[in-house]
Amino acid sequence: MTEFQLAQPKELDAGALFVLKSRGSWLHCGYHLTTAIVGPAVLSLPFTFAMLGWGAGLLCLTIVAVVTFYSYNLLSIVLEHLDELGQRQLRFRDMATHILGPKWGRYYVGPLQFTVCYAAVAVCILLGGQSLKCWVLQQSWSNGVVEDFVAVLWNNNQQLAGLCKKRTPDFSHAHAVAARGFSLFSCLHEPPSGAVVLYNAATFCEEQPHHGPYACCSCIRLLPGLGAIYLLSTTDEKMMLYEFEVIFGCLMLILAQIPSFHSLRHVNLIALVLYLAYSACALFGSIHVGKSRSTSHKDYSVSSHGANQMFGIFNAISIIATTYGIGILPEIQATIVPPVKGKMFKGICIxxxxxxxxxxxxxxxGYWAFGNQAQSTILSNFIVDGNSLLPKWLLLMTNAFTLLQVSATTVIYLQPTNEIFEQTFADPTSPQFSTRNIIPRLLSRSFSVVVATLIAAMFPFFGDIMAFIGAVGIIPLDFILPMVFYNVTFRPSKRDLIFWINIAIALVFSALGVLGTVSSVRQIILDSKTYHLFANV
Structure with missing residues (x-):
């Protein structure tokens, strides 16, 4: 213990009281942890193997798994120890303040965690927009080309209403909905507004039977139709990536209003199931493609050489480390109802x-199926020259599951931001759902999502920036600070093995953080020639 240690305040602030409610079980904690760690980044792991090869890839994946499991348990043990002393810490920055001193919490750990989590929100919105774009376009392509249907709409306006009623089976459901949206505007010389089209499309949905292959009542089934409506209502006949990100951001505006971390337990359970589903799709898709390809088409050698190979190795290690990263373990443990001892370990094990x-x-x-041709996301390998190597329904389903799971991950990483806003603007003496607290909550959380969506839309190359943030943020929070916290809190003897294990891990990952930072900056410089705002990538 140090002279800077501060006792936990007797009264909780609004952020801890409203957002970090301590009502959950170890099972709920497992849901939160899993949703925060797993995600679409798993689809990039074959790509890291392409840069490392079989041996180094498996070794890195295993070592980082062991180190993070050890690190998270150390962090949990320190939190449990402080709880037993009557000094329970609910936030990472509070923990750093208590153990290392006020300046560490206020000027280093707090800003670092906020930057990492908010950047993760922007990246998730970017991924959500990309998944939605792939989903809509695949849905459109599965039953015809959008441009051809546009020609049908504008060249045959007089026959359109009858076409929709009599020949709906000849079109995808998305096209039928869009057609009905246009059918009442045959006298116009330009596309009507999206809102008007959407209203008429919704009217058409209500007219359809609520059973059979053309049932229109499912929100999930209607989403591709809404995408097609937008595609058909724009004069350039295509939809930009940032527009999909805005649509996904609108969904996040709603989900961001979920009041507390504990309230996400059911959402995160569903997200866990969705993650298992699209991971299984990627697994079986790779096996299917791998069996159909001859072994002569598979090259497992590392294709790059010299400096490119070296920086590729650093990038791969950074990707793997970031994939296992979380950065909000104290906030997740804060959701457990006291006493907390032993509960977090069960959640980590799950x-x-x-x-x-x-x-x-x-x-x-993925690496077995594609070798060193594995792309940055394995789903890209399933489409070659516009042709799908898998059944289109499988790709559609995988993108849909990814889209929905990313939305849950986004809400998870909004919680530190939400907690700061509640602490700043909410009144802990008023009820959580009083007008005094609801209005600031609605405005602040909406503002947070709008800004994150704007960042994602403006910088669709934000993944390169996130690699840099991961190197300077995720690695310190998850691979270095837990070791420091443990050694400072328990002061193990220098003769104890655990002391030197912690020192070694902290030093090794500090070096990897530096190398990852250099590598990510290099990649940003190399890619800067292709950067422009609101790019459609």
Whole structure:
């Protein structure tokens, strides 16, 4: 213990009281942990193997898994110890303040965690927009080309209403909905507004039977139709990536209003199931393609050489480390109802059972199927020259599951931001759902989502920036600080093995953080020639 240690305040502030409610079980904690760690990044693991090869890839994936499991348990043990002393810490920055001193919490850990989490929100919105774009376009392509249907609409306006009623089976459901949206505007010389089209499309949906292959009542089934409506109502006949990101951001505006971390337990359970589903799709898709390809088409050698190979290795290690990263473990442990001892360990074990099952299976199967041709996301390997190597329904389903799961991950990483806003603007003496607290909550959370969506839309190359943030943020929070916290709190003897294990891990990952930072900056410079705002990538 140091002279800077501060006792936990007797009264909780609004952020801790409203957002970090301590009502959950170890099972709920497992849901939160898993949703925060897993995600579409698992689909990039075959790509890291392409830069590392079989041996180094498996070794890195295993070492980082062991180190993070150890690190998260150390962090949990320190939190449990402080709780037993009557000084329970609910936030990462409070923990740093208590153990290392006020300046560490206020000027280093707090800003670092906020930057990492908010950047993760922007990246998730970017991924959500990309998944939605792929989903809509695949849905449109599965039943015809959008441009051809546009020609039908504008060249045959007089026959359109009858076409929709009599020949709906000849079109995808998305096209039928869009057609009805246009059918009442045959006298116009330009596309009507999206709102008007949407209203008439919704009217058409209500007219359809609520059963059979053309039922229109499912929101999930209607989403591709809404995308097609937008595509058909624009004069350039295509939709930009940032527009999909705005649509996804609108969904996040709603989900961001979920009041507390504990309230996400059911959402995160569903997200866990969705993650298992699209991981299974990637696994079986890779096996299917791998069996159909001859072994002569598979090259498992590392294709790059010299400096490119070296920086590729650093990038791969950074990607793997970031994939296992979380950065908000104290906030997740804060949701557990007291007493907390032993509960977090069970949650971590559940999380790592899922991780071990999915990370290794997707990485191994993807690299086995495609070798060093594995792309930054394995889903890209399933489409060659515009032709799908898998059944289109499988790709559609995988993108849909990814889209929905990313939305849950986004809400998880909004919680530190929400907690700061509640602490700043809410009144802990008023009820959580009083007008005094609801209005600031609605405005602040909406503002947070709008800004994150704007960042994602303006900088669709934000993944390169996130690699830099991961190197300077995720690695310190998850691979260095837990070791420091443990050694400072328990002061193990220098003769104890655990002391030197912690020192070694902290030093090794500090070096990897520096190398990852250099590598990510280099990649940003190399890619800067292709950067422009609101790019459609």
């Amino acid at each position: 999380c790592y059972v899922v991780i071990a099952t999915t990370f290794f299976s997707v990485a191994i199967s």
